[in-house]
Amino acid sequence: MTALLSIRDVSVDLSAGGWFGGTAPLNILAGVTLEIVPGETLGLVGESGSGKTTLARAVLGLQPISGGRVRFDGRDLIQPADFRAIRSRTALMFQDATASLSPRMTVGEAVTEPFAIHGVAVNNHRDKAAELLVEVGLPPEMAARYPHELSGGQARRVGVARALALKPALVIADEPTAGLDVSVQAEILNLMADLKDKHGLSYLIITHNLALVRHVADRIAVLYLGRLVETGPTRAIFADPRHPYTRSLTAAEPKPDPRKRRTDLAIRGEIPSILRRPNGCEFHTRCPLARDICRTQPPALKDLDHGRAARCHFAENTTEGGRHELEY
Amino acid sequence: MFSGVRFRALRALLSDPMGALGLILVLIFVAMALFAPWVAPADPIKLNVMEKFQPPSLAHLAGTDQLGRDLLSRIVFGARTALSIALTSVGLAGLGGLILGMIAGFGPRWLDAVLVLMFDSMSSLPMIMFALAVITIVGPGTGTLILVVVLVSIPAYARLIRAQTLSLAGADFIVAERAMGASSARILFRHLLPNVVGPLVILLSMDVPIVIMLEAGLSYLNLGVRPPTPSWGNILYDGYTSIRAAPYMVLIAGLPLVLSTLGFTFLGEGLRDALDPKLRRGAAR
Numbered sequence: 001m002t003a004l005l006s007i008r009d010v011s012v013d014l015s016a017g018g019w020f021g022g023t024a025p026l027n028i029l030a031g032v033t034l035e036i037v038p039g040e041t042l043g044l045v046g047e048s049g050s051g052k053t054t055l056a057r058a059v060l061g062l063q064p065i066s067g068g069r070v071r072f073d074g075r076d077l078i079q080p081a082d083f084r085a086i087r088s089r090t091a092l093m094f095q096d097a098t099a100s101l102s103p104r105m106t107v108g109e110a111v112t113e114p115f116a117i118h119g120v121a122v123n124n125h126r127d128k129a130a131e132l133l134v135e136v137g138l139p140p141e142m143a144a145r146y147p148h149e150l151s152g153g154q155a156r157r158v159g160v161a162r163a164l165a166l167k168p169a170l171v172i173a174d175e176p177t178a179g180l181d182v183s184v185q186a187e188i189l190n191l192m193a194d195l196k197d198k199h200g201l202s203y204l205i206i207t208h209n210l211a212l213v214r215h216v217a218d219r220i221a222v223l224y225l226g227r228l229v230e231t232g233p234t235r236a237i238f239a240d241p242r243h244p245y246t247r248s249l250t251a252a253e254p255k256p257d258p259r260k261r262r263t264d265l266a267i268r269g270e271i272p273s274i275l276r277r278p279n280g281c282e283f284h285t286r287c288p289l290a291r292d293i294c295r296t297q298p299p300a301l302k303d304l305d306h307g308r309a310a311r312c313h314f315a316e317n318t319t320e321g322g323r324h325e326l327e328y
Numbered sequence: 329m330f331s332g333v334r335f336r337a338l339r340a341l342l343s344d345p346m347g348a349l350g351l352i353l354v355l356i357f358v359a360m361a362l363f364a365p366w367v368a369p370a371d372p373i374k375l376n377v378m379e380k381f382q383p384p385s386l387a388h389l390a391g392t393d394q395l396g397r398d399l400l401s402r403i404v405f406g407a408r409t410a411l412s413i414a415l416t417s418v419g420l421a422g423l424g425g426l427i428l429g430m431i432a433g434f435g436p437r438w439l440d441a442v443l444v445l446m447f448d449s450m451s452s453l454p455m456i457m458f459a460l461a462v463i464t465i466v467g468p469g470t471g472t473l474i475l476v477v478v479l480v481s482i483p484a485y486a487r488l489i490r491a492q493t494l495s496l497a498g499a500d501f502i503v504a505e506r507a508m509g510a511s512s513a514r515i516l517f518r519h520l521l522p523n524v525v526g527p528l529v530i531l532l533s534m535d536v537p538i539v540i541m542l543e544a545g546l547s548y549l550n551l552g553v554r555p556p557t558p559s560w561g562n563i564l565y566d567g568y569t570s571i572r573a574a575p576y577m578v579l580i581a582g583l584p585l586v587l588s589t590l591g592f593t594f595l596g597e598g599l600r601d602a603l604d605p606k607l608r609r610g611a612a613r
Binding site: 088099100113 | 500501506509514518519523
């Protein structure tokens with residue numbers, strides 16, 4: 001199947017420059033390559049500062065890219081006009097749903113805003129707003145409310161309604177459950193899954209929470225310091241993570257039996273600053289497997305079995321128990 | 329349209345005693361200015377030298393001046409002069425500041441740099457000095473006054489709007505509009521404009537008394553409104569020159585100046601508190 005969204009070798013550099021050139025550019029994203037096929041849900045996982053939100057904005061042309069290529073449905077996105085042409089077929093859901101709604105616009109105006117922007121004729125805006133609200137499980141009376149009068153979960157549903165107004169092909173959801181109670185988180189995820197089945201959407205779900213995407217994503221991509229460190233089908237990633245970073249993320253997930261939790265895999269310390277990327281493998285400063293080669297040689301993203309790829313010198317032999325073979 | 333937000337702000341304004349007092353004072357002066365010909369008991373510029381320097385009486389509630397003109401009528405028509413100059417100039421300056429500020433905040437960076445440089449050089453000039461310079465070149469009069477106020481106040485308004493625009497341009501709801509494909513014009517007028525005008529309205533209402541004072545001050549110096557047009561500044565000057573013959577004149581001309589200044593200041597402060605949800609007392613929902 002041809003990819004709906006194809007990101008090839010995309011880099012984003014931010015220059016903090018002033019009048020006289022300023023400082024060296026910050027390399028936020030370094031050569032990220034991803035694909036989403038129609039109907040697929042891709043989970044993009046990474047810590048704060050790993051560049052996941054930047055990637056979402058780069059895909060939609062809200063953040064200029066400094067290298068690489070973004071294709072949507074076979075069309076290269078280069079000029080602002082290219083992005084404008086796909087705006088009605090993509091939608092972005094924000095981490096802070098309340099802040100993503102215009103504060104002086106009612107919910108009804110907000111969810112029908114896409115029709116107004118794209119000049120789609122709507123017989124009756126009130127009916128259309130009610131229909132969209134009902135579809136995301138909100139009472140139609142909600143249309144008269146203002147964003148600050150909504151709860152976190154309600155604002156999130158309004159965000160979903162607005163994203164789906166034009167029946168897009170791709171929805172990019174940035175931390176769709178941030179700041180919600182666990183029960184509401186599940187409701188939102190179920191809602192998103194239902195709407196996906198109903199409308200045949202593709203999702204790019206961006207989160208720091210690996211457990212969140214376990215049940216909704218078909219494939220997972222793990223980002224570390226703006227670089228892809230592992231990709232693969234969700235099942236494979238959870239059954240047998242090949243990158244030590246992914247392994248520590250899966251190990252950090254709460255287990256029903258706390259004694260089975262692997263504390264030896266816990267990553268230590270903070271994510272390094274992109275101002276000073278580590279030499280060699282960028283994860284070696286926190287890696288429990290780090291050896292001399294890791295401090296000097298940057299590993300390539302190696303293709304492995306089951307459609308997986310991992311950026312680790314020991315990707316082939318660091319399966320469970322592999323650590324012993326490495327005499328660690 | 330009375331949106332919920334604005335209606336609540338009005339209620340909050342009225343529940344604040346100072347704000348309510350300010351609103352009442354401002355409404356009185358506005359009514360006085362609008363209906364001056366009906367409110368004033370006599371013609372404000374009709375001379376009657378026989379009746380000069382009459383202290384307040386039933387025939388002339390506020391007395392008469394050195395030319396026998398009815399002072400109350402002159403005060404009422406003075407309100408018309410003061411308010412029309414103040415509201416016109418502050419309104420024009422506010423509009424100019426709004427447009428320039430939004431261009432600076434939303435437009436390309438080089439244009440922002442040029443505009444900020446202009447605002448900064450403009451506001452480095454002392455207002456009175458600048459006013460006197462312009463009057464020397466153009467000549468005194470109502471138009472000159474308005475021109476001076478507009479030129480002097482635009483930078484302050486524009487800078488406020490620019491800062492608001494800049495801080496909102498990166499806000500999530502604006503990014504969301506861009507992600508949905510909204511045009512720059514739509515973002516500017518439908519989304520940025522309603523969110524930046526609030527603070528400007530407050531600043532404008534607090535600047536009205538400053539302009540009234542400037543008009544009175546320049547008219548007092550005979551550099552503002554030309555006689556015989558009634559202006560509080562002209563009346564004050566007449567009262568000052570004949571303070572021995574008619575000491576009440578200074579008081580009567582000073583009173584509306586004080587009251588209108590207080591009114592607009594209270595209204596501005598009340599509006600600020602009413603429109604800022606964080607300052608609104610007892611607003612816990």
